Amino acid sequence: MTDVVLDGVDKVYPGGQIAVRDLRLRIAEGELFVLLGPSGCGKSTILRMIAGLEEITTGDLWLNGSVANELTPRERNVAMVFQEGALYPHRTVKGNMMFPLEVSGDDRAEAGAKVVELARALGINSMIDRLPGTLSGGQRQRAAIGRALIREPSLFLMDEPLSSLDAGLRTELRIEITALVRSTGTTTVYVTHDQVEAMTMADRMAVLREGLLEDVGTPEQIYEDPATVFVAAFLSSPPINLLHATLWAVEGEGLLLDFGSQRLSVPWNDPRASSLISRHGRSVIVGIRPDTLMPIAPGSPAPHGTVLSGRIRTMEFHGHEWLAYAEAGIPTIDATEVGRPEPPETREPGRPGVRDRLRTLFGGPHLHDEPVEEHAGHHRRSDLVFRIAPGNRPSRGDHVALRADLSRVLFFGADGRRVTPVHR
Ligand SMILES: Nc1ncnc2c1ncn2[C@@H]1O[C@H](COP(=O)(O)OP(=O)(O)OP(=O)(O)O)[C@@H](O)[C@H]1O
Ligand SMILES: [Mg+2]
Structure with a gap:
């Protein structure tokens, strides 16, 4: 298990596109933390920076008390599931789930038993000998989650893993994933743009808008007492x-x-x-x-x-x-x-932004200091x-x-x- 701190993190893509601005967030050990926001607000970018799949432009990522900016994904011991869980098409469900254990040279018999146990928890034990192409979308996502969790990662990252499924299946899997993740106690960061998913799954959640953090708290706190009009509207249905x-x-x-x-x-x-x-x-x-x-x-x-x-x-x-x-x-x-946040000026990739190193690290929701407009x-x-x-x-x-x-x-x-x- 791992705790995650993002300290003044900015992401500027090579084209100059600013995707994340001065993000300050602490995700506690064992927490199921949800990143919520509309399309393009920077959710996947944040997740990929935590995973080590995307470089952090400025700021620091801390994992378990150490700066992790330069660590490889493997050194971070993270597992990630994407919207369309990428499975090896020529390996069975079991073969896919076994793969991470084979790579790390685990004992085959022990690995096999572990796969069967996890497949049972995921409700796919009856189909572990089938190829991904013969499975439904929901079954494939379960297998992808199984493959991610088999290695018992310190940090589990999920990027809209249910968004390609139909509503009924989404609800079912949402409940199962929550229960499974809670039972393993693995620190989990879950990305979604669905406010129901966020509110029902999260221990705590962050609401993002155009690369900026608008609010952070438990679902009840954010619903009952939203930091901004945008958050109130985003969580209201x-x-x-x-x-x-x-x-x-x-x-x-x-x-x-x-x-x-x-x-x-x-x-x-x-x-x-x-x-x-x-x-x-x-x-x-x-x-x-x-x-x-x-x-x-x-x-x-x-x-x-x-x-x-x-x-x-x-x-x-x-x-x-x-x-x-x-x-x-x-x-x-x-x-x-x-x-609405000022549109970010695009800036030269790699050029550090101005950042106050002395600011309080966990100082609550980030609110931009714009002049108050009366109308x-x-x-x-x-x-x-x-x-x-x-x-x-x-x-x-x-x-x-x-x-x-x-x-x-x-x-x-x-x-x-x-x-x-x-x-x-
Ligand atoms: N490789 C890239 N190069 C340049 N810009 C990028 C790249 N990836 C993402 N962006 C931009 O960064 C911003 C944030 O993108 P990101 O994918 O993190 O959003 P998101 O919140 O995950 O959106 P969605 O809900 O649609 O998946 C967007 O404006 C996007 O266009
Ligand atoms: Mg995304």
Whole structure:
């Protein structure tokens, strides 16, 4: 087992493409750590730098307390599984799984027994004499995972190993991989762009955006208290409502969230009130997840400042629930635009970036120091999304009143960063 530290790591590809910027991350021994982010954010690059398949441009990789930048993949004792697990086509499943042990000269009988045991754990023991070409995608991935794990690596790296499988198989394998990795206790870094996979598998996870770390923490921490609007939106399915408001501190009433045509108010006794008051008269982004908006009968009693209203424009059936979209006349925010990192200037490969060697190494989420913009993001009219309880379905065109659970509403500055910092 190994702990992994990335200390101010940058990656600049030979063409000058900057893929990873000043990454600071610590992955603890035995942890199942997930790297999550949209396509092109640098996930595979990070994994390949940890594996030793890609050179680190600047910064250091530490494995078990020693700088490992110059170590070969073999010296790092890492095993890696890719999206399409590359198996030798002319070797059987058993032959593929045996291969790493043959290379290291292990006893054949012992190696054979080990393969059978691992194949059983992976649910492929009945097909160990078959060639990869005769297996399904899921079976091939199991064999690839088996081949990676057989040598008992100190570090197990997986790059979207389930993304080419269908949804049902993905769920099944996700559960099995998690259980297997946990049972071996091997430090694992798992790359995905699927937020469900990340949240269900991770002990801790990092969310990346354009080569920068946006947030890091346990899935619960990141979901309940995302560092940025981008993270809140990326982890929200159904999508979070991101609404533009101006905040007014009003004596006797609370902190008024003025959406133009509608208002909510945060009571003074809310624990975040003291952080929010500094935003008096300024723009804030209010994040309301669909499950924190509860339809109530119009006109029914509700605490002051907790109700938004709208007219149902459309409804969607999702099997276990209905989602409704209501026109509420409130400007919404495009999460992909808010707080967007400055595009990196491409730079000469190999030329070191400026890096402060004295900075605190494990100082929490990296947040770029951009000037606060009061009107960032695109304001466009859009719909409020909310859930409808079964058996209580309104019709299109109906007016709805929605009570917001203000204790679960998220607040961000106009720059997209969380208003209330939480120390993790
Ligand atoms: N060999 C390369 N040469 C130049 N640029 C590269 C190379 N590999 C990746 N990049 C660029 O680096 C950035 C990060 O790529 P990377 O493959 O790490 O992203 P990713 O998060 O794994 O994306 P995906 O989810 O699509 O796999 C991208 O902008 C990509 O175009
Ligand atoms: Mg990738």
